[in-house]
Each structure stands twice: as structure tokens, then as C-alpha cells.
Amino acid sequence: MGYTNITPGRDGYPANPNNLFCTVGASAGVSTILTTLCASPTTGILIPVPQYPLYTATLSLLNATPVPYYLNEQNSWSTDIAQLREEIQRAKAKGIDVKCIVVINPGNPTGASLKEEDIRAVIDLAKEENLVVMADEVYQTNVFAPNKFFSFKRILSQAMEQNPGQGYDHVPLVSLHSTSKGMVGECGHRGGYFELVNFPLEIAAQIYKLVSISLCPPVIGQALVELMVNPPKPGSPSYDLYTEEYNTIFKTLQSRAQGLYEAFQKMEGVSCASPQGSMYLFPTITLPDKLVARAEKDGKKPDEWYCLRLLDATGVCVVPGSGFGQKEGEWHFRTTFLAGGEEWLDRIVRFHKELFDGFR
Amino acid sequence: MGYTNITPGRDGYPANPNNLFCTVGASAGVSTILTTLCASPTTGILIPVPQYPLYTATLSLLNATPVPYYLNEQNSWSTDIAQLREEIQRAKAKGIDVKCIVVINPGNPTGASLKEEDIRAVIDLAKEENLVVMADEVYQTNVFAPNKFFSFKRILSQAMEQNPGQGYDHVPLVSLHSTSKGMVGECGHRGGYFELVNFPLEIAAQIYKLVSISLCPPVIGQALVELMVNPPKPGSPSYDLYTEEYNTIFKTLQSRAQGLYEAFQKMEGVSCASPQGSMYLFPTITLPDKLVARAEKDGKKPDEWYCLRLLDATGVCVVPGSGFGQKEGEWHFRTTFLAGGEEWLDRIVRFHKELFDGFR
Numbered sequence: 001m002g003y004t005n006i007t008p009g010r011d012g013y014p015a016n017p018n019n020l021f022c023t024v025g026a027s028a029g030v031s032t033i034l035t036t037l038c039a040s041p042t043t044g045i046l047i048p049v050p051q052y053p054l055y056t057a058t059l060s061l062l063n064a065t066p067v068p069y070y071l072n073e074q075n076s077w078s079t080d081i082a083q084l085r086e087e088i089q090r091a092k093a094k095g096i097d098v099k100c101i102v103v104i105n106p107g108n109p110t111g112a113s114l115k116e117e118d119i120r121a122v123i124d125l126a127k128e129e130n131l132v133v134m135a136d137e138v139y140q141t142n143v144f145a146p147n148k149f150f151s152f153k154r155i156l157s158q159a160m161e162q163n164p165g166q167g168y169d170h171v172p173l174v175s176l177h178s179t180s181k182g183m184v185g186e187c188g189h190r191g192g193y194f195e196l197v198n199f200p201l202e203i204a205a206q207i208y209k210l211v212s213i214s215l216c217p218p219v220i221g222q223a224l225v226e227l228m229v230n231p232p233k234p235g236s237p238s239y240d241l242y243t244e245e246y247n248t249i250f251k252t253l254q255s256r257a258q259g260l261y262e263a264f265q266k267m268e269g270v271s272c273a274s275p276q277g278s279m280y281l282f283p284t285i286t287l288p289d290k291l292v293a294r295a296e297k298d299g300k301k302p303d304e305w306y307c308l309r310l311l312d313a314t315g316v317c318v319v320p321g322s323g324f325g326q327k328e329g330e331w332h333f334r335t336t337f338l339a340g341g342e343e344w345l346d347r348i349v350r351f352h353k354e355l356f357d358g359f360r
Numbered sequence: 361m362g363y364t365n366i367t368p369g370r371d372g373y374p375a376n377p378n379n380l381f382c383t384v385g386a387s388a389g390v391s392t393i394l395t396t397l398c399a400s401p402t403t404g405i406l407i408p409v410p411q412y413p414l415y416t417a418t419l420s421l422l423n424a425t426p427v428p429y430y431l432n433e434q435n436s437w438s439t440d441i442a443q444l445r446e447e448i449q450r451a452k453a454k455g456i457d458v459k460c461i462v463v464i465n466p467g468n469p470t471g472a473s474l475k476e477e478d479i480r481a482v483i484d485l486a487k488e489e490n491l492v493v494m495a496d497e498v499y500q501t502n503v504f505a506p507n508k509f510f511s512f513k514r515i516l517s518q519a520m521e522q523n524p525g526q527g528y529d530h531v532p533l534v535s536l537h538s539t540s541k542g543m544v545g546e547c548g549h550r551g552g553y554f555e556l557v558n559f560p561l562e563i564a565a566q567i568y569k570l571v572s573i574s575l576c577p578p579v580i581g582q583a584l585v586e587l588m589v590n591p592p593k594p595g596s597p598s599y600d601l602y603t604e605e606y607n608t609i610f611k612t613l614q615s616r617a618q619g620l621y622e623a624f625q626k627m628e629g630v631s632c633a634s635p636q637g638s639m640y641l642f643p644t645i646t647l648p649d650k651l652v653a654r655a656e657k658d659g660k661k662p663d664e665w666y667c668l669r670l671l672d673a674t675g676v677c678v679v680p681g682s683g684f685g686q687k688e689g690e691w692h693f694r695t696t697f698l699a700g701g702e703e704w705l706d707r708i709v710r711f712h713k714e715l716f717d718g719f720r
Contacts, residue, residue: 024384024550027574035421057573061395188579190384190550213417214387218578219548 010140013157019196019204022225024217026138026178029194031058033134033174036207037099038064044096046087046131048079050282050324050332052108067091067098070327073284076273077112079103081121088129100132101125106139106149106278109324109334111257113147113276119155126171133173138192141182143277144254151175153197173197179224181279183246191221191228256337257281263345267352279336282321287331291359303331309355314347370500373517379556379564382585384577386498386538389554391418393494393534396567397459398424404456406447406491408439410642410684410692412468427451427458430687433644436633437472439463441481448489460492461485466499466509466638469684469694471617473507473636479515483531492532498552501542503637504614511535513557533557539584541639543606551581551588616697617641623705627712639696642681647691651719663691669715674707 023029037043038059044067047055051068059066069087072080084101091098103122105114126133135152143149153175160168179191196204216222231246232239257275264272264283272283287295287302295305303320311317321332383389397403398419404427407415411428419426429447432440444461451458463482465474486493495512503509513535520528539551556564576582591606592599617635624632624643632643647655647662655665663680671677681692 024578025575031574054573061570061573188576190576190578210421213414213421214391215385216548216550218384218550218581220580221578 011151011154011157013153015153015195019199021194021196021207021211022217022222023176023192023194023211024214024221025180025190025192026136026176026194027054027192028190028214028217029174029176029192030054030134030136032207032211033132033194034058034062034064034100036203036210037132038062041065042095042097044091044098046084046098046101048102048104048107050109050321050326051102052104052136053323055102056325065091065096067096068325071107071110071112073110073273076276077107077110077282079114079118079122081125084122084125098129098131100134102134102136103152104136105152106137106143106276107280108136108139108278109280109282109319109321109332110273111276111278111280111282112273113143113149113278116150116155119150119152120159123152123156123159123168123171123173127167131171133171135173135175137175138178138181139278140177141184141250142253142279144257144275147276149277153195156197169198172199172203174199177225177228179221179228182228183249184224184228185249186224189221189224190218191224192217193225252340253279253337256339256342259342259345260335260337263349266349268356270352275337279338280334281337282324282332282334285331285333288356288359291355294359303333306331306355307333310348310351313351313355314344316344316348371511371514371517373513375513375555379559381554381556381567381571382577382582383536383552383554383571384574384581385540385550386496386536386552386554387414388550388574388577389534389536389552390414390494390496392567392571393492393554394418394422394424394460396563396570397492398422401425402455402457404451404458406444406458406461408462408464408467410469410681410686411462412464412496413683415462416685425451425456427456428685431467431470431472433470433633436636437467437470437642439474439478439482441485444482444485458489458491460494462494462496463512464496465512466497466503466636467640468496468499468638469640469642469679469681469692470633471636471638471640471642472633473503473509473638476510476515479510479512480519483512483516483519483528483533487527487531492534495533495535497535498538498541499638500537501544501610502613502639504617504635507636509637513555516557529558532559532563534559537585537588539581539588542588543609544584544588545609546584549581549584550578551584552577553585612700613639613697616699616702619702619705620695620697623709626709628716630712635697639698640694641697642684642692642694645691645693648716648719651715654719663693666691666715667693670708670711673711673715674704676704676708 041063043064045059046067046069049068049070056066067087069084071077088098133152140149152173156171156173174194174196176194180187232242260281261272261275264270269286270283272281292302295302298305301322303322307318307320318333318335326332401423403424405419406427406429409428409430416426427447429444431437448458493512500509512533516531516533534554534556536554540547592602620641621632621635624630629646630643632641652662655662658665661682663682667678667680678693678695686692
């Protein structure tokens with residue numbers, strides 16, 4: 001079995017309750033942290049592209065500047081440090097004060113799972129450039145072997161322990177989690193938390209003041225956070241049932257992810273990284289010129305047009321890549337493998353073949 | 361029995377579901393509306409003083425300008441239109457673009473309940489000055505006879521119906537409600553909603569976009585909102601039990617409010633408007649000079665010092681008026697009559713007498 005890591009021993013390092021903040025889901029945590037960091041329109045926040053649009057929406061609201069960095073699709077949507085450095089320099093040259101890097105791991109919409117060394121490289125970059133690291137780790141339990149989830153807290157804590165006096169204890173990290181994803185999957189209760197690591201006390205005090213305006217997150221969401229981070233232990237009455245349900249959900253997700261991946265292999269012009277985790281696959285799709293022209297005639301982006309046709313023909317809803325950001329001239333769509341059953345996989349393959357046959 | 365008005369017939373006018381937004385408690389609704397209205401540091405929002413500090417905190421976060429107006433303590437903490445006009449003129453002279461008036465009815469911390477004509481006067485002022493009216497009506501079920509709750513929606517709808525073509529349909533109103541107060545009193549579930557009246561479609565669309573960033577309020581809070589606005593009807597199985605519990609809570613609140621009011625009558629230097637509703641009384645307290653001097657020596661505001669001494673001596677926690685705003689040189693404290701029992705009333709009276717005896 002591939003799951004681990006939601007127990008209190010996740011990081012191998014202790015957490016101070018004063019640094020833990022309950023939130024109304026992870027979104028509210030993101031909003032709190034970005035509100036604290038964004039001082040003016042020249043404040044820059046590094047955000048991955050493609051990304052879950054919460055980040056761009058929140059930055060737009062705060063009138064701050066998103067500094068996008070492209071994830072490396074050729075290398076399983078990993079984080080490309082050389083490209084990050086370039087974006088930072090380019091932003092600085094424009095007078096942007098780059099304050100923070102957002103990393104979504106496991107990725108949304110990409111489904112990518114970062115390797116230990118990728119995380120360490122982001123932390124090193126943050127140290128060098130004085131960045132706050134914002135680790136959106138809401139899919140942390142959805143990682144398929146041989147991939148493994150490494151928390152930023154664990155990797156940063158190791159760096160601090162192994163390299164005393166080298167400044168790792170000055171890298172501020174905020175790590176976010178939620179009850180809405182993973183095997184718990186209680187979306188509607190809006191339970192979440194974030195943990196601050198290496199934040200100066202006076203900044204933490206401002207964050208505390210800020211969250212106090214909203215009084216409290218929902219109590220049931222708070223209770224679910226507790227149940228999530230302290231699941232039943234071996235020997236406790238509900239341990240066996242919990243483990244069985246957890247593993248069943250996990251195995252079903254993984255099996256459907258594989259089925260979807262294999263379906264994409266059969267589809268002309270579609271290429272996709274193998275499933276690593278999260279709840280998503282994010283294939284590239286090369287669309288025939290005639291189809292692109294037809295979409296433009298209908299006043300739609302080609303990926304949007306494709307997704308609408310798929311929905312009409314099969315009842316399967318996928319999200320066009322243009323909603324998440326993608327390189328100029330590329331098209332993607334995001335699929336989830338949450339929905340039960342696998343009989344809809346063939347429907348997608350058949351739709352795609354018929355559509356392409358008509359536009360070749 | 362004095363309660364009415366939480367049924368769907370509250371306003372006597374229909375509501376369009378497209379204008380209703382579920383929120384994470386009323387606080388989130390306030391934040392959404394103020395975020396939409398506040399365009400720059402010169403945007404002014406009229407807020408009552410004393411007021412629940414949510415408003416000043418949110419405006420501070422949005423970098424907009426609170427335009428305070430004093431409630432009229434001599435007239436049961438009512439809204440003073442002449443004073444409002446003065447504040448608007450004064451703000452305009454400073455280059456402030458006054459966009460909205462916040463009215464908390466029933467009042468927090470004052471406990472005041474606005475008369476029908478007071479509400480109409482605020483609406484007339486809003487019409488004249490092109491203001492959005494933001495009616496924080498979270499205490500609407502807590503109103504003691506002979507006072508009665510009138511919703512801004514009802515009074516505005518009547519004005520529109522009775523005076524066609526006179527511009528009342530151009531007065532935008534947002535009315536907020538919550539499951540956290542009143543006889544329902546389910547604070548921790550964060551259920552709330554707001555209704556937009558007379559908002560232009562394009563503004564409502566922006567509000568819809570804004571709330572979409574946060575995905576959804578907690579489902580249980582949403583369910584509680586439904587139960588609150590559609591309580592059991594006569595003849596339904598739970599009607600009798602519901603009515604009994606509702607009435608018991610209401611009567612107990614009213615009785616304790618009266619008890620607290622009578623206790624204040626016995627206390628030297630304390631004067632208080634008679635209980636009208638909400639969950640609060642907000643007496644003025646004239647403190648002996650020697651006590652004021654002692655508080656200052658201890659580095660505390662006199663009302664804060666008094667409240668801390670009361671807490672130490674009796675275990676009763678009240679909130680100093682300085683947290684809500686009060687006129688220069690005046691002192692108040694806010695008490696709630698939520699806590700069970702009445703045996704603590706005598707303790708407050710005794711503490712007060714002994715304290716004053718020591719500082720006369």
C-alpha cells in the first residue's frame with residue numbers, strides 16, 4: 001500500500017500549537033497569508049503555471065503582482081529552478097519586490113508529486129532570494145508509489161538541523177492542509193489549517209490579529225481537522241474499519257488514475273505524464289487545425305470548445321487548460337479520477353476518435 | 361409573546377433567490393460587500409459609534425475610510441439624521457467619497473431597536489446622498505415588546521410601492537442575517553446570508569465572482585440558515601416543541617435583560633437605556649476622579665480598569681466601551697444577558713458599591 005504520512009509523525013519534527021491556525025478550508029488560509037504579504041502593487045508572488053486559479057484571483061483582489069513560473073511538463077511537471085531564477089530577475093528588473101513562492105505539491109491541476117531534491121532546491125532558492133515559501137499541500141495523502149510525499153516542513157527542518165548557522169532558520173514557510181481532499185474528502189465542512197515555520201513573532205501576531213476578524217472557522221470543520229491529523233491508532237476500536245475504508249478509497253483512486261492514463265495513451269494527439277497523485281491528470285492535446293479554426297469561428301478557445309463537445313457527447317466534464325494557464329499555442333485539459341466506475345473511459349476514447357475523424 | 365418575523369413572510373415582499381448569497385456567518389458577508397464597495401483610500405463608509413469593531417477592522421484592511429457617526433444615547437441610541445448629514449458634509453469637504461451607510465439594527469453594542477420612521481429616514485438620506493444601505497440585522501429576532509423589528513427590506517419595499525418614480529428603486533440595500541444569534545444561536549456553524557435589493561446586475565455579478573473565490577460556506581451552516589428562515593409551521597410534527605423552546609429562550613433572555621437593567625438602576629453613577637433587544641445593555645458609567653487617576657496610574661483606560669476589576673471580583677466579564685468607540689470623556693461597558701441564572705446580578709451591584717466606596 002502506498003499511503004503514509006497523515007499521522008502526527010508526518011514531518012518527524014514537532015509543531016508548536018501557537019504556529020497552527022485553523023481555517024475555513026485551505027482557500028481562507030491562502031487569502032490570509034497573501035493579505036499579510038501583499039503590501040503594494042509592486043509586491044510580487046511567484047505562482048506556478050498551470051495553477052489552481054485561487055492564487056491569481058486572490059492576488060488580483062489584493063492588487064498585487066503575480067509572477068508566473070512555468071512548470072516543466074517534459075519533466076513530469078516539476079519545478080524548474082533555472083526558470084524560477086530567470087523569472088525573479090525579470091520581475092526585479094521591472095521593480096517588482098518578489099516576496100513569496102507558491103508551490104502546489106502534489107500539483108493542481110498537474111497531479112505532479114515533487115521529489116525530495118526538488119523541494120530542497122526551492123528552499124535553497126527561497127533562502128538565497130529571501131522568499132516566504134507557501135506550500136499548498138492539500139493533496140498530500142494522494143500520492144502513488146513509487147512517488148512519495150515529502151512535506152516542506154520536513155525538508156526545511158532537516159536542512160535546519162543538518163546545516164546549523166547557514167540561514168535555513170530564516171526561511172519562513174507556511175504549509176497548508178485541508179479536510180476537503182485525500183481519503184477524508186469532507187469538502188463541504190470547510191476544515192483546514194496552516195502552520196507557520198520560522199515566521200518572526202511580530203508577523204505571526206499580525207496574522208493572529210487578521211484571522212481574529214473572522215471570529216472562527218466552523219466547529220465541525222475544526223473537529224474534522226483533528227480527526228484527519230490524529231487518525232485512529234492500531235489497537236483503537238475504529239482502526240481496522242478506518243484503515244479498510246482509507247485503503248479502499250486510495251486503491252480505487254489509483255486504479256482509476258491508471259485506467260484514465262491508459263485511455264489517454266489510445267487517443268491521437270494526447271500525451272500525458274503518468275499518474276503521480278493528487279486527483280488529476282492534465283494531458284496535452286494537439287488539436288487539428290480544422291478543429292482550431294472551427295472553435296475560433298464559434299468564438300471559443302480551442303480547448304474550451306473541445307471540453308464542451310466532450311461534455312455534450314459523453315456527459316464527462318473536464319476543465320480546459322486555459323483556465324489554469326498554459327504556454328502560448330498549447331492546449332490541455334484537466335480530468336479528475338474521483339468519479340466512480342470506469343465505464344466512462346471508453347466513452348471518452350470513442351468521442352475523441354470520432355471528433356478527430358471529422359476534423360482531420 | 362413578543363417574537364415574530366423570522367418566517368418567510370418577514371418582509372411582506374418576495375425575495376429573488378439570485379439576490380441571496382450564503383455566507384460564512386454575517387462577518388464574511390460584511391467583508392464581501394465592503395470589498396466590493398471600497399475602491400480607494402478616499403472611499404468613505406458611514407459606521408455607527410459605538411459599533412461592533414468588525415467594521416473598523418475590515419475597513420482598515422481594505423485601506424478605506426470609516427466615517428463615524430455617533431448614535432444618540434439620549435434617545436435610546438437611535439440614529440440621528442441631522443448628525444449624519446453633518447458627518448457626510450464634513451467627509452465630503454475632506455475629499456471623501458461617501459458610498460455606504462452601515463446600520464446595525466438591533467444594535468451591537470447598544471441593544472437599540474430602531475423605529476419604523478428611523479429606518480425610513482435612513483433610506484431617505486441614502487436616496488438623497490446616493491448611498492448603499494448596509495443593514496446588519498443579525499439580532500432581528502431579539503426584540504422586546506413594545507419595540508418591534510422592522511427590516512430595511514420591508515420599509516424600502518413599502519417606500520418603492522407607495523412612491524413609484526421617486527427613486528426608491530435606486531437605493532441599493534444589502535441586508536445581512538446569521539444563524540449565530542437569536543433563538544437559533546448556532547454560533548460555531550458559521551451560517552449566514554445576505555440579500556441584495558436594488559443592486560445593478562453588473563455589480564451583483566461582481567459580488568458573485570468575488571464569493572466564488574471562497575468556493576462555498578459550510579454545508580451545515582447553509583442547512584441551518586434554511587431551518588432558521590423556514591421554521592416549523594403550525595401542524596408540522598416539530599412545531600409545538602420548536603415553539604416551546606423558542607419561547608422559553610426568548611422569555612429567559614427578556615427576563616434577564618430586565619433583571620440586569622434593574623441592577624444598573626441600583627448602581628451609583630450608572631445609567632442605562634431600558635432593554636429593547638439584541639443581546640446587550642450598554643450603560644454609561646460616571647467614574648469617580650480618584651478611580652480614573654488610579655486607572656491611569658496603572659496604564660489602563662478607566663473603563664478597561666473597571667471591567668478588569670469586575671472580572672477579578674465577580675467572575676463576570678463585560679467589555680469596556682473603548683473597544684466600541686464612545687464620545688471623549690465618556691465611559692461605558694457592554695454586558696450581555698446570555699449567561700444563565702440571575703444570581704450574579706447581586707454580585708455586580710455589591711462589587712460596584714464597594715469599589716465606589718473605596719474611591720469616593
